[in-house]
Amino acid sequence: MTEQVVDISGELLRRLRGTVLPAVLTPMDERGTVDLGVLRAYAAKLDAAPVGGFAVWAHTGRGLYLSAADRAHVLRTWRAATDKPLVVGAGVPRDLAPATASVEQAEAAVETMAVTAAELGADAVMVYPLHALAALPDGHARAVRLHERVARASGLPVLGFFLHGEAGGYEYPPALVRDLLALPGALGLKLATLDRAMACQDAIRTAQATDRLVVTGEDRMFGPSLMWGADTALVGIAAARAELTTAVLDAWRAADHTAFVRASARLDRFAEATFYSPIEGYVQRMHWAAVWEGLLPEAAAHDPFGPPLPQGERDRVVSCLEELAREGAA
Template sequence: MSATEELAGRLRGTVLPAVLTPMDASGAVDFAALRRYAERMAAERIGGVAVWAHTGRGLHLAEADRRRVLEVWRDAVDLPVVAGAGVPRALRGAPLDEAEDAAVAMAARAAELGADAVMVYPVARHHALPDGEERAARLHERVAEASGLPVLGFLLHGEAGGYPYAPGLVRRLLEQPATAGIKIATLDRAVDCQDALRAAEGTGALLVTGEDRMFGPSLMWGADTALVGIAAARAGLTGAVLDAWTAGDAAGFLRASGRLDRFAEATFLAPIEGYVQRMLWAAVWEGAIPEEAAFDPYGPPLPDAERRAVVACLERLAKEDGAAA
């Protein structure tokens, strides 16, 4: 069995939180808070964690901070660690070849630091190029060659800097030996999500949902694993949906999916980039991250009313849990 097949077997049917990166008001990473958060997350029933992902602002972090973030998670969890690999924010305006080289270098660095797999961010500029599909496929090949790790392709919605992969590109990526699966995060574009899942049917690859706002439906459409930002604060709530679906518990799936949807409504809404701050607020409410380390310097400013809405949702869910106990 290859390393790619072994990893797919370990991850299938599990939840991988796209974990947060605690920061203070100045934007500095709070590594003491990160370690406590990582230790708490390690106690959850999860299949692994995704670091340097969009939720953790991986492409915004300085290289030294990225290194320390991955080291903390590698020490804290005895589970697969998937690291994002893409174009750092500082190089978004660089020539395309240089940007692609930076993504490959990030993947190689993740391997050196002990990551078990890499998730390749889409390069948005590929979308408009006549040879964009060729360049995207080659980027994934280069990442696999440089890192020596299993690879996840990553369909990321445009609001987060990505673009929808055409079904032909999905199939092409899944033909590469190092590709363990495809992660789909289209936000609210049901057709794009369905098209990607249909393109991957029958390949044996991991079909990973990143659909925080379409989580339950994406499982019904064929996803079998989850790598989502919504699990960064509510891993148990997210896992309950996947577990019920996998077990064929229709009634349990409806209940769990409805509860997760209510939390998603309070956290994944316009402006969508505000979801990171909303998840940080949720993590504070849960006691996973301290107030002084719950700042997202890269998202839009949000009114206090949004925090109150997040907290009110969490309190209602907790009250229901108490009533059901």
Template sequence: MTATEDLVRRLRGTVLPAVATPMDAAGVVDTAALRGYAERIAAEPIGGVAVWAHTGRGLYLSEEDRRRVLAVWRETVGRPVVAGVGVPRGAGVVDLAGAVDATVAMAVAAAEGGADAVMVYPLAQLDGDDDAAVELHERVAAVSGLPVVGFFLHGEAGGYPYPPRLVERLLALPSAVGVKLATLDRAMACQDAVRAAGGSGRLVITGEDRMFGPSLMWGADTALVGIAAARVPLTLAVLDSWRAGEHGRFVRASARLDRFAEATFLAPIEGYVQRMLWAAVWEGLIPEQAAHDPYGPDLPAAERRAVVACLEALAEEDARAAGTGVVDAREPGVHRDGDDAPALA
């Protein structure tokens, strides 16, 4: 069995949180907060984690910060670590050749840091050139020595839609672990990509936070999602109940996850990183001072109140179902009242 085949076997049917990166308002990574966060996430029955992904602002981090982030997760999680690789912001890359070189260099750094696979950010310059897209993935795998995940990313996050024929070609590569679908709200594009991936034997990975349940029904078999940066148990409940054929439990869990997604994945979509950090504070995963996204848009305080209100409502429902009174899993000292929650930049 090759390393790629073994990784496919280990990851199929699991959740890989696309983890956040705790940092202050100036973008300084809080290593202590990161380690505590990693320990909490690693305690869940996940299949692995994805670092340097969009949720973790991997393309915005300095090379040294990426190295430290990967090292903490590598030391802590004890399961496969997938690293997103692409063109770092501020790299000064203007042409396609430079973009490819930067992506490959980031993949090599991931391999040196102990990543088990890389997830290749799409290069918008390759839209319409399937041959060049395949060559990019082949070169990343050949130079880094790591298995690769293709990343079908929506345009709002800098990607472009992979046509079904490209999905088929990418999954035919010996180094291909699978393809991650993050089409945002494009149901037909997601369905077409899932169909194209069917029968490949590789992973069909949903990154569809707003279409999580439907993407599983369409054929996705694994999850790599930003929504699990804070809501790991609920994400697991949806995937596990679907795979177990417990359709009543699946419908209930999916409806609950959808409510949280509605409060966090909305316009401006780049604001979802900050909203997930707010949720992580509420969950007690990240301290307030390390829950900043300096690279996203400024969000009004009302948006934080909406996130908190959703989380409070879900917790109250859990408590009523358990018959034990109010459940609050957050760390002591965190505000319970969403109106009191301070706004973050």
């Protein structure tokens, strides 16, 4: 494995800053079989949207749950479908059983996944946080070293990932955010704090002191996170409703506050219909939205890795989409 020092050029930062990156879905049947034909069609449709790139192997696409072969097929399909940047998730695959793996095994798995992503055409990697590091006396230093190792091993810029604890994340304190973004290979920080407004604000304030990307993944605090200083977005909602997200970000960057308030209110209503307990159910809710949007067929719109959801939850998603569509046509 060839290691190299990664330094961030301005080109990738310029291409991504101020844009939306959908955390894309992976079309699957009820048994978890990936439909590559549907994926190609889905990728072509999303590539036509006004987005800056795509997040592949992210949580919305169940990247850590897929087999290594399926992950490779998925990333190759996206690389063939678009010239836009691909930010690819690198974490501990679920078949390694994170609960029983040692920290060293987990770190090695992240590094291996990042190297594979680079070989398959990724432009950057997003490192899933290792929850176990938060409890270690040297967890802070190990987290920094892990990001540095991933950048060196893969040769790619690295996006840090502040992920809320309910999803198995590590809630990076400001000091760790500062040290991660000081790495030569740091592209920026992606925030998914869920409902922790203070933690989100603190992390954004720290990240703003750098020239790296401040990436919001706050589907339920999207508008506020932009007002707090986030400059780019990587969100699950955009996997099915890209325009809801781009409208908010575009209005904010244009300082069109009337349009921003309207667009933010529309996105908030959809987020309320899709991001709620059980939070893991949001992936299936996004699949339902993608079916309604005509992005996926019914047969390939399943999340076998999430909790079972009652029909009423699908009705809630569809009702919201229909209401938003009526308003848009008025």
